[in-house]
Amino acid sequence: METKRFTEHDIKEAAAALRLGNLVSFPTETVYGLGANALSETAVKQVYAVKGRPSDNPLIVHVSDKEMLEKYVDTLPKQAEELINHFWPGPLTLIVPMKKGTFSSTVTGGLNTVAFRMPDNALTLELIKEAGLPLVGPSANTSGKPSPTTAEHVLHDLKGKIAGVLDGGSAEIGVESTVLDLTDSSSEPTILRPGAVTKEALEKVIGNVRIDQHLLSEKETPKAPGMKYKHYSPEVPVWIVQNTPEDWNKAIKWAADQKLKAGIFAGKEILQLFDGPLIEGYSFGMNTVEQAAKQLFSGLRALDETDVELIFAPAFPETGLGEAYMNRLKKAANQKYFKN
Structure with missing residues (x-):
């Protein structure tokens, strides 16, 4: 067609x-x-x-x-x-x-x-x-x-x-x-x-x-779209990172130690901290939840089409639009946070 x-x-x-x-x-x-x-x-x-x-x-x-x-x-x-x-x-x-x-x-x-x-x-x-x-x-x-x-x-x-x-x-x-x-x-x-x-x-x-904070299992019938436990996911795994330079440094160092090429979905000031052959960045501009939410799906898609082996994405406070952003990101990451 x-x-x-x-x-x-x-x-x-x-x-x-x-x-x-x-x-x-x-x-x-x-x-x-x-x-x-x-x-x-x-x-x-x-x-x-x-x-x-x-x-x-x-x-x-x-x-x-x-x-x-x-x-x-x-x-x-x-x-x-x-x-x-x-x-x-x-x-x-x-x-x-x-x-x-x-x-x-x-x-x-x-x-x-x-x-x-x-x-x-x-x-x-x-x-x-x-x-x-x-x-x-x-x-x-x-x-x-x-x-x-x-x-x-x-x-x-x-x-x-x-x-x-x-x-x-x-x-x-x-x-x-x-x-x-x-x-x-x-x-x-x-x-x-x-x-x-x-x-x-x-x-x-x-x-x-x-x-409703309940996360449906695959066997439960949802009443609305997007309620399944895992959703919005690219092919490579996604990990949520607390959005501080210290936490980003720990995450990127860990990926480098494992010799894994990392995709970084982050604001421009975070991306400026990192460079190298094992890093692929996607900037959503100003480090705000509005910008992150607007470009979350675009960023995950773009990074997924490169040769990265995992994607790191930032957490934001779960208030206002942050509630929606974190709802989608948690499902894309299957609820996984990076912990050193």
Whole structure:
């Protein structure tokens, strides 16, 4: 199959491909999604096949506006209304009860709930409107690998397997949306996956919110994407390093002593400390969690395509966006920290 790179001038063609049941990747402010008609079981099954994704993993349904969402839910919870008014379009996914008979189990993972999101990307909102369909949109990559934040990443993984990718440049945020479960009326709303919309931001709108810290095993059925224990992983092992010059020195010295070529994903001031034939660096610029989160997946992908034998990446405090960054990094590293 030829995979076309669509531009803003090709949205009608991309929408037509989606209506025909084909797969088209689309840009969002978080990562690139793999779009398919959410109402077509055949189209959605292609998503699982192309990604190599377990079919028990529910998918997020992307809509162009609140009116499209309302077609597929019986009653929208009051808290959902408040959050939509405050955060949509944006990096917030809401899990709500679905209207019976609307989406197949290929979308819901066999649950009676659906995750909805309205992405903050003008090209993709136009694409959804033009298609006239809600679109599933898991990350457009091989399942378990670092998520794509550019059209080039999508083509690297899925060229020849999908109809096309709508090129919207680099994703602004770089980590997937916050997923909030609103389906248990007896419990506080629960963050199942942290993202750029933080617990603190949510609580300013709807009051108390809790974070589900439980890491699913491979045998458990997730209620939202990205909840598996290991995820977002490159081919070579990833180790988390405490982000101080002393800890970086210990890690790099240990790798050199083992004669292992190390990939370093770090801020420019850390990278300036190291040089040599057994080092491959990827700078995310200023040593901030915002920059690290935006380039985490790009950095892991880039280093994985070199001849490094392991990758070191920095820890950041787990507050604000750091909660989302560390959630992804811990899964990429399979929870492994470097300890001298």
